[in-house]
Every structure is written in C-alpha cells, then in structure tokens.
Amino acid sequence: MKSLLTSMLPVGASIPHSQDEVEYSFAMEYHGPPVTYDLPRAVPIDIKRIPTATVVPPTSLSDKLSLPIAQPLIAPDPSSKNSKELTLGFDKIVSPTSVIAFHQRDRDGPDCGLSGEFSSSGTLAFSNGHDQSCELSVVVDGGSGALNLSNEHEGSQQLSGGIGISRTLECFSSRIESHELSGSSGAQRASNDCKESLDFLNDIDQPDWGSTESMQSSRFLSSEVSSCKDEDFNNDPPCHAKRTSIVTFLDAESSDTIHGDFSPVEGQAIQEQRGPETRPKKGACYRCSKGNLFTDKETCIVCNKKYCSNCILRAMGSMPEGRKCVTCIGLPIDESKRESLGKCSRVLKWLLNELEIQQIMKAEKSCEVNQLQAELIYVNRQQLCPEELILLQSCPKPPKKLKPGKYWYDKVSGLWGKEGQKPCNIISPNLNVGGAIMPNASNGNTRVSINNREVTKAELWMLQLAGVQCAGNPNFWVDADGSYQEEGQKNIKGHIWGKSATKLVCAVLSLPVPSKATNPCREEKALVDRPVPDYLEQRTLQKLLLVGYSGSGTSTIFKQAKFLYKSVSFSEDERQDIKLIIQSNVYKYLGILLEGRERFEEESQVEMKKNQSVEQSSALGNASEHDEKTIYSIGPRLKAFSDWLLKVMVSGNLEAIFPAATREYAPLVEELWKDAAIQATYKRRTELQMLPVVASYFLERAVEISRMDYEPSDEDILYAEGITSSNGLACMDFSFPHSGHFESIDTADQHDSLLRYQLIRVPARGLGENCKWLEMFEDVRLVIFCVALSDYDQFCDDGNEVLMNKMLASRKLFEIIVTHPTFKQMEFLLILNKFDLLEEKIEQVPLTSCEWFHDFNPVRSYHHSNSNTRSNSINNNNPSLAQLAFYYIAVKFKRLFASLTGRKLYVSLVKGLESGTVDGSLRYAREILKWDEGRENLSINELSYYSTEASSFSS
C-alpha cells in the first residue's frame, strides 16, 4: 500500500507515515446546473484487473486527432464541449499512444515498488520484444478523468507515470509491415538501432534528456536527471507541488491545451504564463521548483526568472537572443542586466560546449532587441534616434557605461555628463547627437561658463587650481584638447589639462580628463570608416535589383556603379582575371571573323565561278587555279591557326587554353589581324550577326591586347563582356558619396550617410516564367529593369528556335517580372539604356521596324537638329528623333506598367558607357526610395514632363 501511495503522491510531497495523515481530494463538488448526460464516475484502480493487451483494430484509428487521454471533467463548469470530447475520447480509446514513462522506468530498475508492478508488463514489452510492444493501459471505467499519478520513490526519485497509465493497450504491427516494403537491410537497421535511437525519444520523455548515455555533446549525467524529470509529463505544473492533494485532476488550463501535455514546447509555454502568479519559494528554480539559493542557476535577462541547470535548456530553447525564456524572446532586456550581457555563467559552461556558448553570447550582445533603446536616452533634452545612438556608441571615445537617462553633451569640448550633474566623461567632440546644450545643463551655480554651460563647483575649483582666471563671471570656450579662450577674445589662454597637477586635482574631484591626445585626423577617418553593427546593416541596407534581358547592358551599369562608388573598383586579382577574359574574348571575336571569312571566301568563289562560267562561255578556257584566290583567302600558316581556333571554339573550351594561348599565339594574332583577308572581312562586320557591337573596340586593338604584358584599362573593363560573372549573381554595397557642397550642408543628410545601398545584378538567364529564385528577392526595395533602346530591330532565338524581336522579348520579360507575385508592391525603375546606339541607328532603321512601335509617328519640326551631332544634352525645344523615340518608348512602357499594376513607372535614360548618366540614374533610384518612404508623391521629376511631352505624339 505504501508504494501505491508513493505512486499517487505529487511531486515533492513526503510519504506520510500512516494512511490517516493522507488527505484525499479527488474532485471538487459540482454546483452547476443539472446535467443532461450521464456522468462518468471515477472508480479506483484495481490493480488485479488490469486488462490484457489486445490488438488494435487499425480501422478505428481514422480520427487521428482524437485524443487518447481521457479528458477530465472540470468541476466548476462542465461545458458540453468538454464532455463531448470526453465521450469521444472513450469511444476511441484504442488510439495508439506511447507509454512514455516506461522508458525511464527501464533504467531505474525493478526497485520501483508498486508502480513497478503495474508497469512491468510495459517494461517487459520494451525490453523483450521489438515487434510487439504492448502498452499498458488502465481503463478508467467511466473515465472521470485522467488520473495523474506521480510517484515518489525514495525521496527524490520520481517516476512520471502520470500519462502513460491512462493508455490503452496496443500491439503494433506496422514495423513488420514496413520490413516487407523496405527489404531486409532497412529493417535490420531498424531493429538493431533501437537502443541508439532512444535519444530523441527520451527527449520527449524527459525534458532534460538525461539518461541518454550515447549522446555525445550532452553533459547531463543520467543520475542527475532523474531528480527532475516529471514536469512535462506530469500534468501537474510545478506550482502545484505545494498542494497536498494526492490525486489531482487535470485543471482547466491544462485541459485546454491537452495536446501540449506531450509536446514539451507548449507545456513549457503554459508554465511560463503561469510563472508570475506562482512564484516558487525563494531560491528555487522557476520551472521545477527545486533547489535553493545555493544551487547554480541561470537568469532570464528579461524577466529575471531563474532556472536550475536541468531546466535551462527547456525554458530557454535555442536562445536566439541570448539567455531569455522562450516567452521573453523579442522583448527588451532588463537594463540592470546590461552589464552582464555576453558574460557567461558557470551553469551554461557546464551544460554546453564552448562553441555553443560563444554563439549564445554573440547573439546576446549583438542582436537588435538587446541593444540600448535610443528612445530612452536624452541628450541635451532631446530624444535620440537609433542612428544617433549608433553614432554615439561607435565614436572613437564613446561614453562609458551608457544607460537610459538624460545627459548633457558639450559638442565643442566633448564633455559629457548626466543632466544636473558635473561632467563624468570626455567623449569625442563634434558628434551630431541631441539638441543644443542648455546653460543649466549641469545645474551649476558658479556663474562661470564653459561653452555656454554654467559649471559646477567642483569644476570651478579645478579651473582655479589649473590657474585659470575666473574673476568676473567669464565664459570660456574650451576645445577638445583643453585649450581655452575667453569669450570675445581670440588668443588661446592655455591648456586646462596641460599640467599633471591638474590631472591629479581632477582625479580627486572625480572630474574627467581627456584620455590621451588623439590625432583629430585619425578620428575624422575613424568616424567615416566606423563599422556598422550587423543588425543595423540589415536595416539600413537598401537593396536594388538590377535585371534585364540579356544584352540590355545590366553588366555595364553594374561596372559603372563599381567605378563610381568604390574606391578600389577591381582588385589586382580581379584585373588579372579580367585580362584573361578580355583576351579570350578577342580570340572569340577573331574566331567569328574567321568563320565569316570562310563564308565570304566560299561566296566569292561561287561568285567567281559564276563569272568564270559566263566568261568561259564567251571566251572559252583560260581558267586557272590561281584565280580561285579571292581577297578573303589566307595563307596556309594562318589557315592552320584559323582551323585550330575554330576547332577549339566549337569544342567549347576556349577559356581552358588561357593563358597559355597568349604566350604562343600573340605574334600570330598580330599577323592574322594585319592580313588583308581579315581586314576585308572586318569591313563587312555588319553582316556577321554573331559579332557583338563592342567587338570592334577590342578588335581594333587586338594586337595590343593579345600581348603578354597587356593591362586592361578601366575603359577596357567597361567595354568587356562577361566580367560581372554572367553565370551568377553579382552584388556590391555602396553609399552615395556627397556630391557638391550644398548636400553636405543639409543636415538631413547626416542620416542618409548611414544609408547604404546594395546593387544586385542577376543574370538574365533563367529569368523566365517559372523562375525558381525570384522569390528570394522579396526584400529588395526597388527593381531596376534595364532595356536596350537599340534592340528594336534586333532578333534573338527565344528557345523554341523561333526568332523574336529583342524588344518584344524584353517586354515579355518585363511583364513577367512586373506581375511576379514577389514584386507585387515593388517600385520599378525602367532604365532605357544604349541611347547612344539608338541615336546612331534611328536614322537608318525606322523605329516602326518593331511591331510594338508601329504607331511611332513623330511630328518633326522643319528645322530639326541634325541627328549626327549626337548632342548629349536633351534639348527640349528641338528634340532629336532619338529623343522623340525615347519619350515614345518610355510612354509605351509606362502604359504597359500601368495596365498591369495600376501604378507609376519611373523611367530613366542612360548611356551605359557614360558614367554620368549611370550615376544620375542610380541617384534617381535613391530619390524614388526616399519618396517612397515619405509617401510624398511629388510629381516634380522631369519624367512627368517627358510623359506629357511624349503623349503628344503617341496616338
């Protein structure tokens, strides 16, 4: 009987000496209205009548959600819903569940008294059979509730039998079935590994997963764990421990979250919620209510709850923000704990390995929620904004131990102190934080002022001892280095902190002295290059996505941005790679020329034969082999080189032959390029579709480039293809340098300088209908879509071997991207690129050659500007044909965009090879983001002018 009692006593209760002392409280009296249904009655367990295991009819398991746990009747209000669930539960009493507690029992051995007795069948099942694991069940007749028995055996050793007992029996044969499917190997492993795989199971069983000896990194000793293993599966929360009730029903709270009984995470949350109202006794763990003042514990940095070593990991989970309870994640920390941030306690060191602790402490120190909140800090009576706080904290000499509160800050001298108090610190001067200093900031009454602040007595003493004349209520201007002058005079009177005696006095009066003479230049630099904290970087980084159809010039824009905003645009290594790329490009262009040469040669030979045959028919004979030679023919040596190059190109490993090729073939390239045949072919380059426009830029310098000592210039890099790895994505972080003086005067720009931008260029390839990765860019702020204006008469293969106008292909891509769900609310900037090419081309090829632009019908003034002048400035009074075409195309895209999204499209004109236009365009992008932020939809941009202008000639 004693062991039965043991099994029924709650956690922490001592075993009564005689039965009479035990207080039974099975249920509260029901006072509600009469119920219409039959009340199930609680019947004591008869140990002798434990039913035997039966095979579960699997068909009855269809309702997966029905709970195996017999629901209790809640005494105060037996709502019909609950009772329904209850009866349901009994209908489906055959649900397979686990006898979780018995794993533990296994290890505790057979000395478990009575509870051991009625669990023995289960224990046996586990230790004996793998194929048939019987589960013990105690069918509570009429099921008035899950009896929540917790055993206490020999003081601290408890057995968490609670839930397992109300289980049905089941023989589960699925494992056998699974063997059939998987073949023998899997099955073999399954049964052999049974013991090993206990780890995770045990985790569920006992929150502390002690007793998992096989675990590698866990430092729990199995013996420790058994002292505290019942919380999660004993439905009694720890706070109930003090109750004397022996059999407790599930209370209302836990029955609400009945699933939670088995899911540690939820159960934990419940306990957390209950935490405040049920404080454990002083010094005890908040979770398991055990331990005393001397037990090692870890404290939540938000709510100050303390947990013992067994409970920490359960209560704090994976600690994404450091040592916080799971429920406190996302809340700001207790300010008194700021000092201890990142300082690890003994308990954690004991529980976790070094790497894990490093990560936790790093997260604790660096995550955003744990940072000092800027709103709580006032400097010169002005609340700080986050950027100002960052400035303050990242300056070369930050205030020590900054806490929320009100401070004054003397921007000239760098003196820093609490409002109403003498200075306590000298920090970096000239930081743009807070408001202007008040004369009474330090609450002085000496009538002597330093930088407009009335100093305190202590400071006055210091000044006097430093030998400063303080007669006549002077106002001193004190600089950061301590040099001072009286107001209204220009000569520096001396240095306050110049003498060592002054420093001594300062120490006595606990006044600050400048730490050491710092070089202002260095400071200045540090201010610019200061590292931005990670979390802030995430927030201030504005992402710009640059996309476009292949050949639209996105890579040129990207390279331009690099030249514009990066101090070192390309490193030495990168330049080496670029050199190889350019060289192999030249070989490729040569290859295309040679291919063309062969074609031209053939054609002209055919032509000649024709002529010859005509001649022959008229003048009979005199055809000679020599005449076979055309201007496109080359010598045998070059022919061999040409054949080799073409062969390499066909096999597709042109890149592989570099840089060896340059060493060997540089002279040959020179010879080849100077050959008349090649030159003749080059003259007909417009007929070679494959040859890109930029090829001529490089081909004309082929000799120079193919040399070993060639170094690519910035212009070469700009022109070169394939540098911003067309294979993958390229991104660069940048911030706009202050251009011009007026901008730097603007104080609002102070915060802008913190704003950083990331230009992301993605390859056109794969940007299709079913693009798998576009959704990864949901966090970009602006999509810059690039279209080459010169594409209107170009054709490309759309993959189905049908030629498609490149402008239409661009439009198709534009439609896809604009309507992509990821970019639903995104702002778009359309860059119409290659305006310079358009200017060249439009006079020869009408814009209407693209069917989309069929109604381009510009009204042209009689004295229109000569289009050959290629004027850079857009002359609105007399727009050139190219400009008109630009307006027209811009309107076409704007209308398309509006019809797709109902929003406004921003358009910008760019000549990719001119850095100024790229810079202008990216600054325009910044403006868009700013407008977007302010939601000030000012239609001040010149483009609205364009659109009105343009609409006049677009039908």
Added chain:
Amino acid sequence: MSVAELKERHIAATATVNALRERLKQKRTLLLDTDGSSSCYSHFAGYARSQGRTPVSFGPTDLVCCRILQGHTGKVYSLDWTPEKNRIVSASQDGRLIVWNALTSQKTHAIKLPCAWVMTCAFSPNGQSVACGGLDSVCSIFNLNSPVDKDGNLPVSRMLSGHKGYVSSCQYVPDEDTHLITSSGDQTCVLWDVTTGQRLSVFGGEFPSGHTADVLSVSINGSNSKMFVSGSCDATARLWDTRIASRAVRTFHGHEGDVNTVKFFPDGQRFGTGSGDGTCRLFDMRTGHQLQVYHQQHAAADGEVPHVTSIAFSISGRLLFAAYSNNDCYVWDTLVAKVVLNLRSLQNSHEGRITCLGLSADGSALCTGSWDKNLKIWAFGGDRREI
C-alpha cells in the same frame, strides 16, 4: 538548298520527333498499366489494399515537435543532418549557414556567407565541413575547424566554381569527404573533387541525354554511391552513373511539372520525386517504371495546385514526408498511398511553408525548415522509435 527549304525540313522533322515522343508516352503508359485498369493511380497501392494492407495509423502524440531551432532571421531554405545524427546545418535567406546541435538545440557555428542568396547546404560525411551553394553559381565549402578571421567570420576553404547557373542542390557522396555532387540551373550536375576544386565529371550539358532545363535537386543512392538521380524543370528525373558522365542511365517521365525534389528510397532500389504538379511519385530504378503516384485532391478554390517543395522517406521507407507550398506537410503511407498525418495539424506546427525536410541518419527524428524562420525537430513518440 535554300533557307526556306531548310526551314520546311526542320519543321517537318520537329513534327516527327513530337509524334514519336507522343507514341513513346502512350507506349509507356501501356506498359505501366499492369492490371489493365488504365488508371495510373493504382499501381501497387491497389494491390496492397487488396491484400488487406491498412495504412499506418498515427496518433496525435506519435510525432511531436520536441525542439525549435530559432536563430535565423530569414526564411530557411535548406537543411542537412550529419551522419552521426546530432548536428544539423541550415541555410537561410538571411545569408547565413547555422550549424546546430540538435540535442541541445544550440548553435555551434553561424557562418556569414559572401553571397547571401543561398539555396542549398550539405554536411560532409565526417561532419568537419559544410558545403553550400546558391545564386552565385559557386559551391562554397567551409571547414568548421578553420580559425575565424578578425570579423569573427569563418573563411571559405574552397570554392567550387564552374557552373554557369545557380547551384540548386548539393550533396556529399556518402563516406567520401572529397567528393560532392551539385545540380545547377545550367542544366547540368557536376561531380567535384573537393580537395582540388576540380570538376571530375559533368552530367548533362552538351550531351543529348542530359536535362533540358534547370536541374533542381540531386540525391545519391545510399547503398551504391555511384548512382545518383536528378530532378529538373523539364519534368523528368534522370538516373546517372558517376562512372559514365556522357549519358543518363535512364530518364524517368511522368511528372507534369517541374521535379522540385528527388530522394532515394532507403533501400536504394527506387526513388521518390516531388513535383510542381502537386504529386509525389515513386520510381523504380531498375525497370524505369513509375511505381506509385501520391496525389491528394485539393479543394482549392482558385484551382492552384500546391507544389511539392521537399520530400523525405522514413528509414523503413514506409512513410513519405512531403511538404507542399500551401504549408501542408503530409505523411504518406507509401504502401497504400494514403495520407496518414498532416504535420500542419499538429501542435507547434510551422506557421509558414516548409521548404526542406530531413531525417536523421538513424531515422529517429525529422527536421523541418520553414519560411517562418525556424527549424523544428520532430521525434517519433511512443513505441516507434523510427518507422
């Protein structure tokens, strides 16, 4: 021969090829239709049911969330377990790889990636290094034991560059720390030598039997590491032998959408696929036949079929875990082709789409990564330690 003539011929040839393709498809369905019922949804499940097989039953406590791994600040895209089963690497949109101790649910490494757009990650068989790949088209290897640089970041120990498209998936060859297979958006798979950083073989690409669209996933046969299977946007899965790079051993047709994920069956004789057409399929490696379709009718109002984002088999193969784009995560009984559980309906289920699934090597725990930025570890409660 004039251009017009050539074009005509080309059109005719294309038509012939398409007609042949269609015939092939018909023939294939005919062959697959073993019981003559011509219903493609009753491959072996019908037989199994007729033999009185019943679905595995799942109680609500048989699969419980026992760990929540919090720490990513972006969507989780990929995860992988170490073979010794207690560590996990996960890749997220926040541009970090995190190595977790699955037992303590603590992070051991947080690796900031040079390119934040990571799509896949993998643990090496010895657990000493992790690999990841993404939109930068490079597969980067990090040695977890290398010292951190001054900013506290782990340096890249090896870059495997050569792909011409994004790296969609990577997996180490089992028991070989030096070999790794990646799949890429450039329609190829590549076998790499990690120590030298060289490509050992390229599968697909210029060879006619390769994939004709982005390859999205690879899975290496656990019992014969020379064989691996790849799934692609061309709606096929292809079986490759690492010794024969020139051609695919077999092409598996059947899916009507992108094959988003492939996973070998534990016995190595068949493999499962998950597709954009909302189905999972089981293919037999040797016969090339489709064994089973796992398809759940959805009562979606907009007719949108949820895609399968990731699949995993239980250690016995009896269960197939399949995550869908509508946040569902079904547990299929592979034998009778019935959904036995939806992870979404469980306590502590994810709040976002589950993007990756992985079973620990011993099969005792399932890890899921989700768009809700968390990873969760689910353990088999009760008497089944693994299934």
